[in-house]
Structures are given as structure tokens and as C-alpha cells.
Amino acid sequence: MIYFDNAATTLRKPKAVEDAAARAVGTLASPGRGAYSAAADAAETAYKCRALAANYFNVSSPESVVFTFNATHGLNIAVNALSKRGERMVISGYEHNAVLRPAAALGAALAAAQGGLFSHREAIQAFDRALTNTTRVCVVNHISNVFGFIQPIEKIAEMCRDRNIPLILDASQSAGAAEIDFDALGAEFIAMPGHKGLYGPQGSGLLLCRDAERAIPLLYGGSGSGSKLVDMPMDLPDRLEAGTLNMPGIAGLYEGLKFVASEPRILRHESNVLNYAADGLALNPRIKLFRNSAPGLQSGVLSFIIHGIDCEAAAERLSERGIAVRAGQHCAPQAHLTAGTANTGTIRASFSAFNTLAEADVFVNAVSEISRE
Amino acid sequence: MSPLTTYLIMCKNQTAALRLADYLSGKGFYASLTRPPAGITGGDCSFAVKVAERQLIQALAALNESGLRHGKVYAYFPDGRTQLTNA
Numbered sequence: 001m002i003y004f005d006n007a008a009t010t011l012r013k014p015k016a017v018e019d020a021a022a023r024a025v026g027t028l029a030s031p032g033r034g035a036y037s038a039a040a041d042a043a044e045t046a047y048k049c050r051a052l053a054a055n056y057f058n059v060s061s062p063e064s065v066v067f068t069f070n071a072t073h074g075l076n077i078a079v080n081a082l083s084k085r086g087e088r089m090v091i092s093g094y095e096h097n098a099v100l101r102p103a104a105a106l107g108a109a110l111a112a113a114q115g116g117l118f119s120h121r122e123a124i125q126a127f128d129r130a131l132t133n134t135t136r137v138c139v140v141n142h143i144s145n146v147f148g149f150i151q152p153i154e155k156i157a158e159m160c161r162d163r164n165i166p167l168i169l170d171a172s173q174s175a176g177a178a179e180i181d182f183d184a185l186g187a188e189f190i191a192m193p194g195h196k197g198l199y200g201p202q203g204s205g206l207l208l209c210r211d212a213e214r215a216i217p218l219l220y221g222g223s224g225s226g227s228k229l230v231d232m233p234m235d236l237p238d239r240l241e242a243g244t245l246n247m248p249g250i251a252g253l254y255e256g257l258k259f260v261a262s263e264p265r266i267l268r269h270e271s272n273v274l275n276y277a278a279d280g281l282a283l284n285p286r287i288k289l290f291r292n293s294a295p296g297l298q299s300g301v302l303s304f305i306i307h308g309i310d311c312e313a314a315a316e317r318l319s320e321r322g323i324a325v326r327a328g329q330h331c332a333p334q335a336h337l338t339a340g341t342a343n344t345g346t347i348r349a350s351f352s353a354f355n356t357l358a359e360a361d362v363f364v365n366a367v368s369e370i371s372r373e
Numbered sequence: 374m375s376p377l378t379t380y381l382i383m384c385k386n387q388t389a390a391l392r393l394a395d396y397l398s399g400k401g402f403y404a405s406l407t408r409p410p411a412g413i414t415g416g417d418c419s420f421a422v423k424v425a426e427r428q429l430i431q432a433l434a435a436l437n438e439s440g441l442r443h444g445k446v447y448a449y450f451p452d453g454r455t456q457l458t459n460a
Binding site for chain 1: 385386387388389391392395406407408415416417418419420
């Protein structure tokens with residue numbers, strides 16, 4: 001199978017990730033629950049993962065690195081902590097349902113800073129207008145999961161800092177590929193999955209937190225500390241980690257972090273594969289590409305439409321040819337509204353560190369065949 | 374005091390204790406994570422870093438220099454008794 005759905009999850013992992021996760025089952029007990037070696041080993045593994053993440057993302061202390069089950073979990077924690085019913089939440093035009101749905105459930109008053117696709121200038125202008133003095137919180141998708149649009153988060157973060165507006169960054173598509181400096185951005189929370197660009201197992205994720213006092217638990221339960229307290233402990237990470245941790249996931253995530261930390265050119269590689277594939281698709285007049293080859297605007301996520309062929313049908317035909325892509329709304333209806341693809345959806349090919357130009361060749365030929373059917 | 378007396382540097386949670394232990398180990402101290410006896414914690418779940426008696430003063434000085442915060446410090450005798458110190 002040629003796997004081009006890495007924006008959903010990276011299917012191919014470094015071998016060390018698979019080995020660590022498999023080894024953890026049966027050897028790592030629950031950290032903080034006992035004094036025996038299997039619990040101590042689990043505690044050590046969890047700590048090393050936090051410490052490496054803190055170093056990689058420039059977080060001042062490992063305690064500020066909270067384990068989650070995915071980015072959605074982390075975003076729900078963050079949105080729940082910083083939003084209130086009826087109060088203004090500024091978002092970009094490209095947010096995922098992992099932001100839109102908890103915001104809707106909370107009754108936040110959403111205001112979308114909508115700029116055109118692949119335009120940093122328009123995005124900055126839109127945020128400048130949207131970040132008013134009544135804004136309670138700003139939530140930004142670093143890289144769109146539909147179009148790969150890399151938003152100007154440094155500038156947006158600067159505006160938030162200047163206006164004293166807490167920022168939540170959705171790093172679902174950027175963690176492990178693009179640079180994220182937690183300290184420099186000054187974000188209140190940064191949520192990321194472990195199983196996409198960090199090449200960890202599914203069921204893993206990280207939430208980087210600035211201030212324990214702003215951390216409101218989403219789950220209440222055992223934390224391995226302060227058991228006599230009725231409330232969750234006040235300190236991070238325990239405050240936001242109720243229940244047993246996913247130790248196979250964390251063990252694998254630790255290896256994934258080591259992999260991305262040692263491979264600084266992953267985003268460049270993904271962009272190169274994308275550009276190679278897009279150059280092939282661009283020769284076909286029946287294909288509409290959502291692409292911008294200027295540096296710094298697009299990650300390894302490529303959406304396109306084949307004129308006259310439903311996107312789901314096209315994805316099915318690619319699957320029959322052994323090529324895995326995603327089609328439809330991609331859980332991000334806001335992005336499609338912004339880009340004008342709400343009625344059609346798109347076919348999305350998303351690349352990883354393990355995809356090759358040879359695979360891109362097969363893909364382009366297959367799309368070409370399908371477009372003639 | 375018995376040479377087997379150790380000291381427990383209390384921490385707010387396991388991660389904080391591991392961070393302290395990691396820091397002290399990096400500085401050349403023998404420091405390990407431990408769960409303090411119930412006599413100190415009142416039966417609550419807690420974590421501490423155990424250090425040898427003769428390294429305590431320097432270990433605390435190193436922590437003070439690092440800015441890493443910690444809780445109370447207890448002497449932990451071989452017979453299981455504990456005693457709060459002024460450290």
C-alpha cells in the first residue's frame with residue numbers, strides 16, 4: 001500500500017517506536033501507583049518522554065508537559081479552561097472540529113479571522129481586526145489539515161501577547177515537522193497528537209501548559225498523588241492526568257520524539273514530495289490543485305479536486321489501486337467554507353518522512369487514469 | 374547517627390521528584406525516587422527523593438542554586454522512624 005494519509009495518522013513508524021510500544025506491554029506498570037521496579041520503570045519512561053518533549057518544544061519544565069490521548073483531548077482541555085459561554089473566541093478560518101465542537105458545546109461566541117488560502121498578509125490583517133478588547137481567547141490551527149496552509153503563528157502570537165489575549169495553538173499537523181517554540185510564542189496551551197508528526201502510537205498526545213492555575217481538569221479521578229484530596233491536585237501534570245496513563249503509547253512516543261529530534265528536515269522532505277506530486281498533477285487540466293509552492297506557506301498536505309468525479313469515489317478508486325488518501329470534509333468544515341470547497345470536499349494526500357518520489361509517481365499516474373474514467 | 378540513615382526531600386508529585394532526582398544525579402549525587410512512609414504523609418500518596426546523609430547538605434545547596442523547588446526534608450532512620458529537619 002502507498003500510504004498518503006499521514007495527516008490522519010502516520011501509519012509507518014520508526015522501528016524503535018514499534019519495539020518500545022510492544023515492549024511496554026507486559027513490562028511497564030502504572031507510574032506513581034507502586035514502589036516496585038515495573039512501576040519505577042514506567043515512571044522513568046514517562047519522565048524521560050516529558051523531559052525530551054520539554055527540551056524539543058522549549059518548555060521550561062517537564063511538569064508542564066501533560067500526556068493526553070490525542071490532540072482533540074488536549075484541545076478540549078484547553079478550550080474548556082479558557083472559554084466561557086457567550087464570550088468571544090477568535091479562531092482562524094481553518095479550524096478543525098476538535099476546536100469547533102467543544103467551543104460550540106461551551107457556547108463560546110466564535111469570530112473567524114478569515115484570510116484567503118495561502119496568504120499570510122490576509123491572515124495577519126484578519127487577526128488584527130478580529131483580536132478586539134472583548135476577545136477572551138484565541139485558538140489557531142498552526143497548519144491546516146485540509147490544505148497544509150502554514151499560518152503566520154509567530155505574528156498572531158505576538159498580537160495575542162501585545163493584547164493580553166491567551167492563545168491556544170493546535171499543533172496537530174505541525175508538531176514534529178515545523179518549529180514550535182513554546183516559550184517564545186507565549187501560548188497558554190499547545191495541543192498535539194503523538195501519533196501524527198511525532199510518529200508515536202495512536203492514543204498518545206501532549207498538551208504543553210503555561211500556568212497550572214489556568215489548568216481546569218476535564219477528567220477527575222486517580223492521579224497517583226494527593227489521594228486524600230477531594231479535588232484533583234493543584235500542580236501539573238497531575239492536575240490534568242486522571243486515570244492510568246497509556247504507557248505503551250508514551251514509550252512509543254518517546255522513541256518518536258527522539259526520531260523527529262534527530263531529523264530536522266522532515267518538513268522539507270514532505271514539501272519536496274508534495275511539490276513533486278503536485279507538479280505531476282498540475283499537468284492534468286481536469287485537476288484543480290490547492291497548492292502554493294512559495295517557501296513557508298504549505299506543509300506536506302495536498303488537497304485537490306478531479307472535475308466531474310466525486311471526491312469519495314475518486315478516493316475509493318485510488319484505494320483499489322493500493323493508494324490510501326482521504327476524501328470529504330476532513331472534520332474541518334470551516335476550512336472548506338473559507339476555501340470555497342464546502343459543496344465538493346477535497347481529496348487529500350498527506351506525506352510523511354517515509355514517503356518517496358517513486359510513490360508519488362505511482363500516485364500521479366493513478367490519478368491521471370482515474371481522471372479519464 | 375547510623376550510616377544507613379537517609380534523607381527524604383519531599384516533592385509535590387512524581388514528575389517533580391523525578392526532575393529533582395534527575396538533576397541531582399547529573400550533579401553526581403546518588404538520588405533516587407521513593408514513596409515516603411505513611412508516617413510522614415498521613416497515609417496520602419506522595420513522592421520524595423532519597424539522598425544519603427553525607428550528601429544532604431551539598432545536595433540541598435545544589436537544588437537551591439538551581440532554583441528547583443522542593444518540600445520538607447525528613448531524616449529517615451533504619452528503624453523506620455522519621456524526623457522533620459530544619460533544612
